[in-house]
Ligand SMILES: Nc1nc2c(ncn2[C@@H]2O[C@H](COP(=O)(O)OP(=O)(O)OP(=O)(O)O)[C@@H](O)[C@H]2O)c(=O)[nH]1
């Protein structure tokens with residue numbers, strides 16, 4: 018999009034200062050930050066204070082807060098948490114339940130704030146707000162710290178999640194300094210313990226700021242009551258923290274979102290550059306086909322581009338007609354193996370579980386990774402992390418709000434990087450196939466070498482020779498354990514087409530069921546693209562057949 | 571040909587290459603629009619003719635360029651819209667070649683539904699919410715794009731980009747699907763739907779800056795002009811053809827503009843001299859009041875927008 022401001026001069030009577038403002042605003046960069054910490058640490062109050070002191074709250078909104086029947090702030094202060102706790106239930110219960118997004122800008126930057134809940138029950142909403150953040154502000158309540166004699170478990174959990182999510186910058190705001198008489202000793206005690214936690218988590222460059230959200234100390238205005246502190250205020254920190262994202266550099270990744278084909282002469286691949294830079298004239302390779310071509314044009318509504326970088330949304334036209342569709346990916350051709358994404362259907366990932374029903378080994382979930390949707394089966398839980406001690410322990414189920422390393426196998430290969438190397442191509446969400454709820458967030462650690470010899474893969478075809486009566490029951494049984502399966506005995510599918518139908522269904526992650534009697538040639542043809550994936554069930558004990566089909570699912 | 575260089579990336583270069591905030595917002599919105607078109611069977615765009623809809627429409631043109639916008643636009647007409655809005659709607663959608671659907675709750679309109687007779691809550695319920703839910707059901711739409719922004723109102727600040735609605739079209743704010751990174755969950759069962767908000771992260775100022783930078787046309791009512799006004803319920807109401815004046819009401823000529831466009835009886839005007847986009851932007855940054863303040867519907871009671879949204883209002 019064009020950001021030229023030369024047209025500003027065509028309006029006579031508009032002052033030069035305004036032009037300068039417009040120019041500055043059009044060129045502003047954007048910073049996303051999130052709050053985190055235990056319940057009642059003062060996150061929402063801090064955000065309200067930040068908005069208020071930067072003059073980002075409209076008069077009528079402030080008046081509504083002042084008028085509100087609810088006020089939990091001490092000493093006759095305005096309850097600033099009401100500026101973000103926008104749901105009725107939140108005001109009634111005095112806690113944040115879901116993320117509130119707020120916006121403000123200063124002369125330097127435009128900020129997107131995600132104010133997240135501290136309550137353990139709503140960890141999933143904290144993760145939602147934190148997943149896109151450039152900066153995490155971890156709040157620590159100085160009073161609660163003194164009372165508990167250390168960091169609260171929820172402060173540790175949130176710091177751990179912030180480190181897992183790879184939020185580039187973490188800053189700790191030690192809050193409620195007013196209650197501890199603005200004492201340096203209280204701050205130092207917290208700093209020691211928090212720094213130890215950061216060292217354990219490998220978090221570097223963590224800044225710590227003593228604040229009072231209620232009174233406004235060190236939020237926007239430097240505090241006169243803490244002369245022992247000489248660092249930046251929270252706002253100064255947010256305005257100056259460097260913003261280079263790892264995704265700007267590094268080997269290019271372009272997941273295809275859509276194929277645009279407005280007429281017979283144009284076929285473009287629409288998507289957002291997930292990392293690096295794509296240039297017209299570049300040699301590129303399509304995954305999974307590994308076919309190569311050249312970028313002919315980078316098309317946008319505002320004209321062709323010579324290059325597009327993360328996170329631009331563009332449409333790519335290639336010089337050759339190669340097979341490429343949604344869910345596939347363009348990467349640089351001719352680069353060495355280390356610069357290519359891993360292509361595999363087995364990987365291990367750190368999982369934050371977000372649903373009442375636990376994650377269990379053997380279950381199959383729907384996984385969305387970049388623009389690709391596949392089915393992912395939990396093969397193993399490597400370990401569960403104790404958020405207090407950060408120690409690893411064994412487990413065969415992961416309950417809500419727990420974090421674990423898990424091994425997955427997908428029905429189709431994914432093209433991925435480790436989450437550490439690239440947020441966009443290293444993350445996925447898990448969806449329950451029956452309820453459609455988003456149940457987990459996963460960050461890829463590494464692929465797993467294929468050691469699947471002898472192991473069972475999801476069948477491509479379940480053959481029940483001559484047992485049309487059993488086919489429907491098998492379909493239901495597979496469906497009830499989360500698989501998609503379909504009977505292909507329809508008269509319109511001739512035996513000669515069965516191989517092609519099974520192939521198409523297998524690519525779509527669907528199991529074919531048939532009571533036909535297939536020739537050895539047909540079975541061999543299916544085995545050629547899906548080794549060990551035809552199950553012939555010709556026993557007489559129906560229950561045994563159903564059990565054997567469902568037990569590994 | 572591109573090869574990997576082993577050298578460290580230059581931080582200054584990376585910094586210079588960063589998109590400005592409008593470009594970053596644009597890229598995000600385009601991704602959302604494309605993702606929904608890829609995954610839903612029958613998307614539709616709610617077109618309210620306002621400034622936010624104008625931005626959303628331009629983003630849709632960009633997302634699918636050089637193709638046309640691959641879904642229809644739906645306008646829920648309450649019959650109380652400003653005539654300038656209807657003229658603008660018909661001309662602009664024709665000009666850009668978009669497919670326009672207009673839906674009205676004819677039954678309620680024939681029965682004389684009005685905010686004076688029913689109160690704003692019930693009137694909105696019938697002419698907007700009911701009408702919208704009917705239109706979505708009749709069209710079999712499983713996803714509807716809306717131009718709502720999170721900075722508009724405190725319950726909107728809580729809403730996901732993909733906002734799930736049950737089979738009755740209702741929003742459950744206490745039980746929203748987690749939404750991480752830009753991985754949106756579009757899975758639905760029969761009858762359920764999703765409202766998709768591509769402008770979630772835009773502010774009012776962003777919208778005006780974008781309209782300006784992109785030279786996007788908007789309804790002339792947004793620009794200040796001397797217009798006939800009566801004071802009604804503490805708000806300046808625009809006098810229009812066929813409007814009945816209450817006893818004691820007096821028509822005055824005042825230079826005003828509309829900060830947001832809703833229905834004639836419920837959208838107040840504001841005094842303003844801003845008759846160009848730069849002047850509006852200049853006015854906005856010195857402003858200390860939120861844009862929805864001039865709309866009667868939001869302050870019927872504390873949390874009234876949340877109540878409306880739960881019931882299916884956009
Ligand atoms: N004395 C004092 N009280 C504070 C301060 N900051 C917040 N509080 C109070 O602490 C309580 C909790 O504040 P909130 O802002 O709702 O806490 P929160 O972290 O957002 O809580 P959740 O979102 O529910 O996790 C309120 O009563 C605030 O008035 C502070 O700096 N000093």
Ligand SMILES: [Mg+2]
Nearest residue numbers: 060061112113
């Ligand atoms: Mg809170």
